[in-house]
Amino acid sequence: MKEVFVRLDRCLGCKSCEMACAVEHSAAKSLFSAVSEKPRPVRRVYVEMAEGQKMPLVCRHCEDAPCVAVCRTGAMVQDPVTGIVDRIQENCVGCWMCAMVCPYGVIGRHTEVRMAVKCDRCKSLDVPACVAACPTGTLIFATQREFVEMMRKEAAARIAREAKGLAKA
Amino acid sequence: MSKDVRERSIDPASQDMLDLCQRAGLETAWDRLEKQQPQCGFGELGLCCRNCNMGPCRIDPFGEGANKGVCGATADIIVARNLIRMIAAGAAAHSDHGRGVAHTFKLVSEGKAPSYQVKDQAKMERLMEEYGVESQMALAEAIMAEFGRQEGPIRFTRRAPAKRVELWEKLGIDPRGIDREIVEIMHRTHIGVDNDPVNLILQGLRASIADGWGGSMIATELQDVLFGTPTPTFSEANLGVLEPNKVNIIVHGHEPLLSEMIVAAAAEQEMVDLAKKEGAVGINVAGMCCTGNEVLMRHGVPVAGNFLQQELAVATGAVEAMVVDIQCIMPALGALAGCFHTKFISTSPKAKFPGATHMEFHEETAMQTAKAIVETAVLNYANRNQAKIHIPNVKTKCMVGFSVEAIVSALGGSLDPLLGAIKSGAIRGLGAVVGCNNPKIVHDWGHVNLVKELIKKDVLVVTTGCNALACAKAGLLLPEAADMAGEGLKGVCKALGVPPVLHMGSCVDISRILVAAAAIANALGVDISDLPAAGAAPEWMSEKAVSIGAYVVSSGVFTVLGTVPPVLGSPAVAGLLTSGARDVVGAAFAVECDPFKAASLMIDHIESQRRKLGL
Numbered sequence: 001m002k003e004v005f006v007r008l009d010r011c012l013g014c015k016s017c018e019m020a021c022a023v024e025h026s027a028a029k030s031l032f033s034a035v036s037e038k039p040r041p042v043r044r045v046y047v048e049m050a051e052g053q054k055m056p057l058v059c060r061h062c063e064d065a066p067c068v069a070v071c072r073t074g075a076m077v078q079d080p081v082t083g084i085v086d087r088i089q090e091n092c093v094g095c096w097m098c099a100m101v102c103p104y105g106v107i108g109r110h111t112e113v114r115m116a117v118k119c120d121r122c123k124s125l126d127v128p129a130c131v132a133a134c135p136t137g138t139l140i141f142a143t144q145r146e147f148v149e150m151m152r153k154e155a156a157a158r159i160a161r162e163a164k165g166l167a168k169a
Numbered sequence: 170m171s172k173d174v175r176e177r178s179i180d181p182a183s184q185d186m187l188d189l190c191q192r193a194g195l196e197t198a199w200d201r202l203e204k205q206q207p208q209c210g211f212g213e214l215g216l217c218c219r220n221c222n223m224g225p226c227r228i229d230p231f232g233e234g235a236n237k238g239v240c241g242a243t244a245d246i247i248v249a250r251n252l253i254r255m256i257a258a259g260a261a262a263h264s265d266h267g268r269g270v271a272h273t274f275k276l277v278s279e280g281k282a283p284s285y286q287v288k289d290q291a292k293m294e295r296l297m298e299e300y301g302v303e304s305q306m307a308l309a310e311a312i313m314a315e316f317g318r319q320e321g322p323i324r325f326t327r328r329a330p331a332k333r334v335e336l337w338e339k340l341g342i343d344p345r346g347i348d349r350e351i352v353e354i355m356h357r358t359h360i361g362v363d364n365d366p367v368n369l370i371l372q373g374l375r376a377s378i379a380d381g382w383g384g385s386m387i388a389t390e391l392q393d394v395l396f397g398t399p400t401p402t403f404s405e406a407n408l409g410v411l412e413p414n415k416v417n418i419i420v421h422g423h424e425p426l427l428s429e430m431i432v433a434a435a436a437e438q439e440m441v442d443l444a445k446k447e448g449a450v451g452i453n454v455a456g457m458c459c460t461g462n463e464v465l466m467r468h469g470v471p472v473a474g475n476f477l478q479q480e481l482a483v484a485t486g487a488v489e490a491m492v493v494d495i496q497c498i499m500p501a502l503g504a505l506a507g508c509f510h511t512k513f514i515s516t517s518p519k520a521k522f523p524g525a526t527h528m529e530f531h532e533e534t535a536m537q538t539a540k541a542i543v544e545t546a547v548l549n550y551a552n553r554n555q556a557k558i559h560i561p562n563v564k565t566k567c568m569v570g571f572s573v574e575a576i577v578s579a580l581g582g583s584l585d586p587l588l589g590a591i592k593s594g595a596i597r598g599l600g601a602v603v604g605c606n607n608p609k610i611v612h613d614w615g616h617v618n619l620v621k622e623l624i625k626k627d628v629l630v631v632t633t634g635c636n637a638l639a640c641a642k643a644g645l646l647l648p649e650a651a652d653m654a655g656e657g658l659k660g661v662c663k664a665l666g667v668p669p670v671l672h673m674g675s676c677v678d679i680s681r682i683l684v685a686a687a688a689i690a691n692a693l694g695v696d697i698s699d700l701p702a703a704g705a706a707p708e709w710m711s712e713k714a715v716s717i718g719a720y721v722v723s724s725g726v727f728t729v730l731g732t733v734p735p736v737l738g739s740p741a742v743a744g745l746l747t748s749g750a751r752d753v754v755g756a757a758f759a760v761e762c763d764p765f766k767a768a769s770l771m772i773d774h775i776e777s778q779r780r781k782l783g784l
Binding site: 111 | 230740
């Protein structure tokens with residue numbers, strides 16, 4: 001399964017992911033129309049700044065997700081095959097248990113209605129809108145194997161460069 | 170990964186070259202636009218402010234995040250400030266071009282620019298009368314003084330109908346000087362100065378009027394004095410004007426100051442002889458963008474294309490020199506020219522480029538520099554790589570050079586026949602279609618379709634800039650194009666032997682359209698905002714276009730924009746521009762990317778104006 005990964009050293013804090021997420025979750029799916037839509041489109045990804053580091057936070061779709069476990073109305077559900085955690089709109093009563101237990105704080109709320117909103121991994125798209133919008137490659141949509149392989153190759157290249165540098169010195 | 174070139178341009182010559190570029194791995198603006206996707210939403214909405222270093226600040230258009238910048242500026246303030254900074258840049262570009270021409274005129278008056286002469290004495294005398302001065306030198310000084318004027322009025326603004334001038338005075342937007350209004354925008358948009366969106370926009374309008382009825386008009390008028398007022402002439406347009414066996418020199422940018430000299434130098438026998446010695450059969454100067462328009466309408470110099478064709482021209486491999494002055498010159502040309510034998514030659518101290526050879530041009534030594542440039546091009550002919558040459562076999566004849574004076578002359582000496590045709594309804598009204606190319610719109614698709622729709626409905630079109638060149642390539646600037654027009658317009662065009670689309674020049678020559686609109690309004694005893702007229706910029710992209718749009722609307726002409734300006738982050742500013750302005754200056758903007766729908770908006774407006782006039 002592909003997941004949304006974050007390359008932590010790359011985020012410039014441009015918030016393109018937030019913008020694209022809100023637009024993808026609007027009725028019109030176009031920026032120029034979305035800005036005047038009611039109810040207002042809501043983003044599901046959040047760019048935060050901590051310890052001098054900019055960082056996009058998006059639902060990790062955890063195994064045995066705590067938000068699903070605590071949901072008393074069956075609004076928060078996890079697909080047994082894909083592992084994607086989604087929210088069934090009609091079932092949500094806005095009790096915010098999910099928001100309280102989410103370790104990443106990525107359960108938001110609808111602006112006009114008392115209802116939780118969260119990443120649905122843009123099921124109708126091949127690549128989630130936030131990933132497609134990221135201009136620096138901070139957000140990567142890949143399987144865990146692909147992602148760590150990429151990280152390994154980058155690490156190997158870095159080590160190789162350093163080793164060459166040492167040999168020269 | 171081959172892109173469908175038909176999704177990039179409707180022009181067959183450009184499609185041919187785009188196909189070649191893809192196969193050769195040559196990058197163009199279309200590829201770079203793709204690599205920029207998705208573009209920053211804050212920028213698209215005008216919601217990013219970089220005016221001070223407490224920022225950069227952004228306003229969340231969806232209302233969840235920040236709704237104010239660090240200083241407290243709201244979306245309305247930020248959008249208004251950003252918009253009028255665009256106007257300042259556009260007005261500065263046009264006006265600094267005008268200043269350059271005025272400076273040359275002054276040097277000519279002082280006898281310090283031997284390469285130039287006054288070519289239109291009668292026009293100069295009319296200007297002297299308008300300024301109430303007795304000598305050429307006094308005229309030069311009076312016009313130069315317009316830039317630094319402090320308390321107004323700028324003389325040419327008084328060419329507008331009296332009602333329009335009164336309105337500007339009443340609104341406090343009658344410009345006091347050209348530079349002053351641009352400077353005041355920069356002051357007002359500095360942190361902590363003007364924070365009233367309406368007050369900001371009004372200053373934007375004032376600076377834009379100083380452009381259209383000031384800087385741009387000065388450029389047009391003095392270019393006519395120095396190089397001759399255009400009269401109808403025939404030429405050819407598109408990349409097919411490049412010649413396989415001649416030294417090809419492209420003059421690109423906006424000013425005719427240097428290109429006029431290049432055209433003259435290339436015609437000199439010693440240069441032609443040198444070209445023959447180098448193995449070419451002669452020298453072919455071709456234009457590009459507005460420099461192209463300037464030499465096209467004064468000398469019938471063929472034009473290789475509009476803004477988005479500058480890279481495609483180099484990619485033909487047949488260009489010995491791409492000679493540029495100022496504005497709308499892509500810095501990408503340097504790297505691209507490096508793939509060919511093409512010499513990319515910059516000439517203005519104001520405009521240097523990576524990968525360019527700089528051969529600086531000064532009025533005092535204009536002809537020497539022009540000759541040196543032509544010689545460089547000629548000597549470069551031997552470096553051509555025949556294997557890389559591909560010139561699309563596409564060019565179209567065009568009739569160009571309809572200055573206001575030429576239009577009046579074509580009408581038999583007065584505007585009456587045109588007014589008669591408008592009153593009778595044979596011509597429903599006037600459409601001014603202008604502006605750039607923008608790869609966000611399929612190249613020339615917006616221009617050509619909008620113009621075709623207008624003439625079909627008997628709207629006489631006047632055109633400048635990159636729209637004019639799109640029309641030229643599409644065969645719309647020919648008397649025969651009258652067959653594409655409605656019956657009424659067709660009859661008028663056939664009777665006068667003119668095209669249904671009149672080429673009025675470069676982008677500073679939109680000032681000619683203003684002069685024509687004022688003359689028609691005065692003849693009818695109404696304001697410009699009462700005329701059955703509408704404007705459009707179907708493929709606009711530059712800050713100059715923002716200034717143009719602002720002065721056209723300030724002058725009372727409803728204007729349709731074909732790409733979305735960065736103002737939608739503020740519903741208040743967007744509303745002011747698209748409807749509120751009607752109650753203030755008698756005209757407003759509309760945004761419509763579809764040229765067919767844009768034409769309908771213009772035609773509906775023209776018909777409603779006719780009804781109001783009782784026509």
